[in-house]
Amino acid sequence: MARITGSSGERTAAAIRQAALRLIHEQGFAAMNLRELAAAVGISPASLYNHMTTKQGLLFDLMLEHMTALLEQTDAALAAAGPEPMARLKAFIGHHVLYHLERKREVYIANFELRALDPSNAARIIGMRHEYEARLTGLLEEAAAAGLLRLGDARITAFAMLAMLTGICTWYRPDGRLSPPELVALHTRLALEGVLRD
Amino acid sequence: MARITGSSGERTAAAIRQAALRLIHEQGFAAMNLRELAAAVGISPASLYNHMTTKQGLLFDLMLEHMTALLEQTDAALAAAGPEPMARLKAFIGHHVLYHLERKREVYIANFELRALDPSNAARIIGMRHEYEARLTGLLEEAAAAGLLRLGDARITAFAMLAMLTGICTWYRPDGRLSPPELVALHTRLALEGVLRD
DNA sequence: CCCGAAAACGAACATATGTTCGTTTAGCAG
DNA sequence: CTGCTAAACGAACATATGTTCGTTTTCGGG
Structure with a gap:
């Protein structure tokens, strides 16, 4: 299996969770949109779906x-x-x-x-x-x-x-x-x- | 001025406020959409704007x-x-x-x-x-x-x-x-x- | 060095949503 | 009765938004 040790996957997932906590806390869940979340993490909206359902x-x-x-x-x-x-x-x-x-x-x-x-x-x-x-x-x-x-x-x-x-x-x-x-x-x-x- | 006494305007406005209170309380403001609000009042979405900005x-x-x-x-x-x-x-x-x-x-x-x-x-x-x-x-x-x-x-x-x-x-x-x-x-x-x- | 898979991307789709526009309906004043 | 205006409507516009698809990049194991 490739991309295991030190994979950026877990780091990205953690960054998504942190950014989501901040944005949902500030604006509410319904008002937070995934483009803004992706921008806060520094990835594209599509890439979010590598880390969440x-x-x-x-x-x-x-x-x-x-x-x-x-x-x-x-x-x-x-x-x-x-x-x-x-x-x-x-x-x-x-x-x-x-x-x-x-x-x-x-x-x-x-x-x-x-x-x-x-x-x-x-x-x-x-x-x-x-x-x-x-x-x-x-x-x-x-x-x-x-x-x-x-x-x-x-x-x-x-x-x-x-x-x-x-x-x-x-x-x-x-x-x-x-x-x-x-x-x-x-x-x-x-x-x-x-x-x-x- | 027409439509003053017993006008349905104030009744409709009150119905909008009541329905809005219920829907916002249930779903949150961002999640409430105006089509649903209008349906709850029994008017069209466009008509809402006769009673709110x-x-x-x-x-x-x-x-x-x-x-x-x-x-x-x-x-x-x-x-x-x-x-x-x-x-x-x-x-x-x-x-x-x-x-x-x-x-x-x-x-x-x-x-x-x-x-x-x-x-x-x-x-x-x-x-x-x-x-x-x-x-x-x-x-x-x-x-x-x-x-x-x-x-x-x-x-x-x-x-x-x-x-x-x-x-x-x-x-x-x-x-x-x-x-x-x-x-x-x-x-x-x-x-x-x-x-x-x- | 190189292959395979994880993880990124651009672009698009389908739909939802706030709001506006022009028009029609309906009730009260005269 | 009639005309005026509040108040309703259908339809559309412009945009936002969750999600998917096919492709490309990038790293680590062998």
């Missing part, structure tokens, strides 16, 4: 890779946190915030371009998202069962926490005023304790 | 009407709440939740289709959004100055609260398990007190 397939691959990484890294963070419910909950929040700061474009796309997916592709991504939500719901119920939380409704609470923690990536800039650890601390306290003075 | 202008009008209503109704709710800082903060949260339950499509569009606006149109909507955010930031600072809140960072806290409270309209269904007042109560507590047991 269709435009739809490209979007699905981006989302799938993101959701897979999110679930895997979350489980790793929870495994490292040990068995104590509150430590596990804080580990989830901390990982979520850091992951969303690092990969805000992927997150934004996975959250807001679900409409653009074919039904069967969408079903698969939605399933993974439900799994992620279930991780948090489970942690909340664990902690509530241990008497550590006061839980009105586990599902709605999980949704509200995720919305708050995911919102970060709509305004976060790496050169912003607050550092990632500061943002983790601030959001952990907001999620757990709210704003009321004791 | 361009597709872009239609989006802007929808957003502008929403942001105007949001700001006006918010101010009315605050005026009705009186001077006490915590009462004002709760009034803001309550109004925000109810408005977002009632007009979830407008909210979704105004939040996620900013990319689709021309720069000058976008600037105007963004300005109004900043004004809205400033309302909450101001309320938080008022309450903190009165010693009622423990505030890490007013701006970030406002962003986090808005993200949490706005997230409702990504999953809310009018026939859902919880009623609007229940959702207001739940989210007010989450925002102010978090989930930790006292």
